[in-house]
Amino acid sequence: MKLRVDWRAGVSLVGTVLKYLAVTMVVPIVTGLVYGDAFVPYILPFFVTAAIAVGLGAAMERLDPDPDIGAREGLLMVSLTWLVVSIVGVVPYVLEGLTYQNGQLVYLIDSTLHHPENALFESMSGFTTTGATVMGTIDPTYHSRGLMLWRQMTQWLGGMGIVVLAVAILPELSVGGAQLMDAEAPGPGIEKLTPRIAETARALWVIYAGITLVEILLLYGLNEAGMAPNMTPYNAISHGFTTMSTGGFSPEARSIEAFGAAVQWLIVPFMVAAGTSFPLFWHVSRGNVRKLVDDPEFRLYTGVMGALSALVAGFLFVDVGLTDAATEATRAAYEGVNENFLPHTFPIAGDVEAALRQATFQAVSLTTSTGYATMDFNTWSGPAKYALVFAMFIGGSAGSTGGGIKVVRWLVILKSLRRELFSTVHPSAVKPVRLGGRSLDERAIRGIYGFTLLYIVIFFVGALVLAADAAFFGAGNLAVDEAITASAATLGNIGPGLGAIGPMGSYIDFTPQSKLFMVGLMWVGRLEIFPVLVLLTRAYWQS
Amino acid sequence: MKLRVDWRAGVSLVGTVLKYLAVTMVVPIVTGLVYGDAFVPYILPFFVTAAIAVGLGAAMERLDPDPDIGAREGLLMVSLTWLVVSIVGVVPYVLEGLTYQNGQLVYLIDSTLHHPENALFESMSGFTTTGATVMGTIDPTYHSRGLMLWRQMTQWLGGMGIVVLAVAILPELSVGGAQLMDAEAPGPGIEKLTPRIAETARALWVIYAGITLVEILLLYGLNEAGMAPNMTPYNAISHGFTTMSTGGFSPEARSIEAFGAAVQWLIVPFMVAAGTSFPLFWHVSRGNVRKLVDDPEFRLYTGVMGALSALVAGFLFVDVGLTDAATEATRAAYEGVNENFLPHTFPIAGDVEAALRQATFQAVSLTTSTGYATMDFNTWSGPAKYALVFAMFIGGSAGSTGGGIKVVRWLVILKSLRRELFSTVHPSAVKPVRLGGRSLDERAIRGIYGFTLLYIVIFFVGALVLAADAAFFGAGNLAVDEAITASAATLGNIGPGLGAIGPMGSYIDFTPQSKLFMVGLMWVGRLEIFPVLVLLTRAYWQS
Numbered sequence A, B: 001m002k003l004r005v006d007w008r009a010g011v012s013l014v015g016t017v018l019k020y021l022a023v024t025m026v027v028p029i030v031t032g033l034v035y036g037d038a039f040v041p042y043i044l045p046f047f048v049t050a051a052i053a054v055g056l057g058a059a060m061e062r063l064d065p066d067p068d069i070g071a072r073e074g075l076l077m078v079s080l081t082w083l084v085v086s087i088v089g090v091v092p093y094v095l096e097g098l099t100y101q102n103g104q105l106v107y108l109i110d111s112t113l114h115h116p117e118n119a120l121f122e123s124m125s126g127f128t129t130t131g132a133t134v135m136g137t138i139d140p141t142y143h144s145r146g147l148m149l150w151r152q153m154t155q156w157l158g159g160m161g162i163v164v165l166a167v168a169i170l171p172e173l174s175v176g177g178a179q180l181m182d183a184e185a186p187g188p189g190i191e192k193l194t195p196r197i198a199e200t201a202r203a204l205w206v207i208y209a210g211i212t213l214v215e216i217l218l219l220y221g222l223n224e225a226g227m228a229p230n231m232t233p234y235n236a237i238s239h240g241f242t243t244m245s246t247g248g249f250s251p252e253a254r255s256i257e258a259f260g261a262a263v264q265w266l267i268v269p270f271m272v273a274a275g276t277s278f279p280l281f282w283h284v285s286r287g288n289v290r291k292l293v294d295d296p297e298f299r300l301y302t303g304v305m306g307a308l309s310a311l312v313a314g315f316l317f318v319d320v321g322l323t324d325a326a327t328e329a330t331r332a333a334y335e336g337v338n339e340n341f342l343p344h345t346f347p348i349a350g351d352v353e354a355a356l357r358q359a360t361f362q363a364v365s366l367t368t369s370t371g372y373a374t375m376d377f378n379t380w381s382g383p384a385k386y387a388l389v390f391a392m393f394i395g396g397s398a399g400s401t402g403g404g405i406k407v408v409r410w411l412v413i414l415k416s417l418r419r420e421l422f423s424t425v426h427p428s429a430v431k432p433v434r435l436g437g438r439s440l441d442e443r444a445i446r447g448i449y450g451f452t453l454l455y456i457v458i459f460f461v462g463a464l465v466l467a468a469d470a471a472f473f474g475a476g477n478l479a480v481d482e483a484i485t486a487s488a489a490t491l492g493n494i495g496p497g498l499g500a501i502g503p504m505g506s507y508i509d510f511t512p513q514s515k516l517f518m519v520g521l522m523w524v525g526r527l528e529i530f531p532v533l534v535l536l537t538r539a540y541w542q543s
């Protein structure tokens, strides 16, 4: 055991990640070339970013050419990776459209992301797969195609990182009950999937990339089938990137509302898959489907989403919340139009399919922390909106790209609470909590309790901080539901909330310091809180 | 150890409590006589109630004339007591104004409480010191003086029960970390205050009654001093009953807004005292003031309320939320009127005293779970309202009459989370959590974690149930903040929430089944959840 943290080793590994990041610039560069974007203001920024990533990465690697890391260095590496990558990811946003004319540097387009704090918000929101946005004009014909695809890809890359983090790294670090993933997965432990982290990572990435590819092909297939006229290859790839990563960014300003019912229904199972524990897919790929359908977390995860979808569908069927006048006006405006081509804000109350689709899509999107929307749910009735707030506190499955508290934690909590009731009657009895046929370690249970309460405390205090900053130093007062959902949606890496930060809204009106605060919330939330907070303790840095 | 629960013994003791309840009917009866209320429709109901209480109580006692209770019987007795007393407490509300005229029974007044589900809601709200109301017309000249004072007194009696429950009974039952009260009180354990439960109870009741009396005298003193023209002896007693019990009922429809600034300021320290752990007052009464000021829970409790008050005062000072037109109209209407005589909805923004008073009163009222209000905080700005929602999840101190999660639990949780961070760095180190100089038992910590998470789960699901019932079977849709606060305010025994159930509003519009559901929330919340829920487990009833 080393006496102090070997920060050089941790930083060195972050440098390696940065060098890999440089390679990914090829995607926006090729995209820019394909679409014929002007080189200097639109393609050059990605070369600059790649150069910075390589240069900085190499410098970091030189701190320790042969890093040997333990648990402490792992915590540092994990936390720093998301921070440093997000900071480097600021460069394309800030440089987009910048050129040299008449002896001075000028921007050819007007972008909110030219402001560094906005760019950092967007970049962290991307790499943490949050999907909260401060981009003023969401439109790939206003911004360059390359930049808009890069924005989508930050989420896909972030999702890749999360898959490895959740399945291979956090369990090793015994963080917040994450050891469950290791000890409690039914059958062969995840650790035993393949012998080394690198191989585990590769196996999971194949699954991740494979499902992404299937989704892209199916989305484009709907276009070919005439059921999704605007689901171009560009849009298919863009949304493939942000579904499997539970990211939720879209190059369409009105998210998945821009597409027809067929696309909306198709995306639902992929969001469900994105929030499912990835090791389960590994078992399925080996023909062991029972591992999936018998998994207690998967059953609770799908059961809760099913129940919530049905409940919200009921709310919408009875009273969607929109005024009758608005509903009638929309219905009249689209009289006779083929419904595959409609924006889907049309009447829902009384329409079974529309109510089910809108309810299921939104309930799944917020439970899995994807954050896509098929309509502005701000217009919904109070109960339907509350059901979505409820969904925001469930989260995806452990070992998925989903954020939030996570279903397995709630499962362990519910089982432990039953044990607590038993203990009240039989104070001296020792009764273990069982999950998937195995007894849980008391320390893991304590970690799960602690994580969940810490999450809730940070959420409550975070909302208060945002509300206070907006009231005293910002443009005005946050409504109660805005304060609550701004905190929940960033900490849980969900993206949209209610009010001004609704699915068709933006985080642009927050003050710079509130944006930086939410950058912090996205960061700690994505890393399961403890790896970041622990860096702030004296115990971490001392021997 | 007995093999099965001796339910007869538990029920027998509830019978004894019922017989004591009968004695308390003397207060509304004397009040009715003093104010010259008509006997049959207004005073007779209390004789009927007393007769039912004595008869039922005697019958219950006969089940086991010499009850010998252990932990299980204690759980049953505690849960049943609040339920049975609340059911018997329905009688005065239902019978009020009932008389025999022209050959049939008729009501002389129109009262929402003539409906049994409303009466049960009001009765449970009283005895659990919640203060949520479904009384249509809150006015002691519309209802009888006796009934209105009885309503206040249910809270004072409920508070008496809670004092004993929290300090003497729950610690014995090791419920939800309540053993802390025993093992962790600094200095001589509470158990050692006096040797037996009965004596402990008596000592605490003297303190409870003593502080109540002081408040009544001071309130009336303000009247004598000319600073509170409408603080009659009746009002002074009424509010004394519901301050020390953190009850929050008021015979004034607009709560403490009906009184001047002097009364409002005076009530604040009494609410603070009501939410303070009562054993600390016992130490103070013995001259040991340091026990109070050094107590870690008391320091966090007062610190949090101080910080929240300052924050809310800032919000109100900057922008109270009321429109300028409304503010100006109110200011103009009261031009030149002595401010001691005003209803206090007048302008606050820019007025340091008014902002501080309104903020402090409301923050203290909701943190301690009293539920009084000095204005309709529904009219406040979003951030100020969110701060009050935040306060609702803090709760009073353990061993006080306050409801909610309770400050000592948050204290233990925060300390445990710090330990959890330490454990992440030093996985093999064993580090106890210390409070007030002593190490906490791991089992108590687990109980506290479990209680708090169970509380939060019930709150979240409760809001969903209320929203669904209102949408499908009720008058309409609950707003998000209405759903949230209806659940939080009843589970936490706070009383008012936001929207329709604001401090000047009412729970009357909920469906009967929602009212019964909230009766359940008030009941489980008041009894720290576990004693009630455990009765629903098989383990409790089996050997």
Ligand SMILES: [K+]
Pocket: A129, A130, A131, A246, A247, A248, A369, A370, A371, A493, A494, A495
């Ligand atoms: K997201």
Ligand SMILES: [K+]
Pocket: B129, B130, B131, B246, B247, B248, B369, B370, B371, B493, B494, B495
């Ligand atoms: K109350």
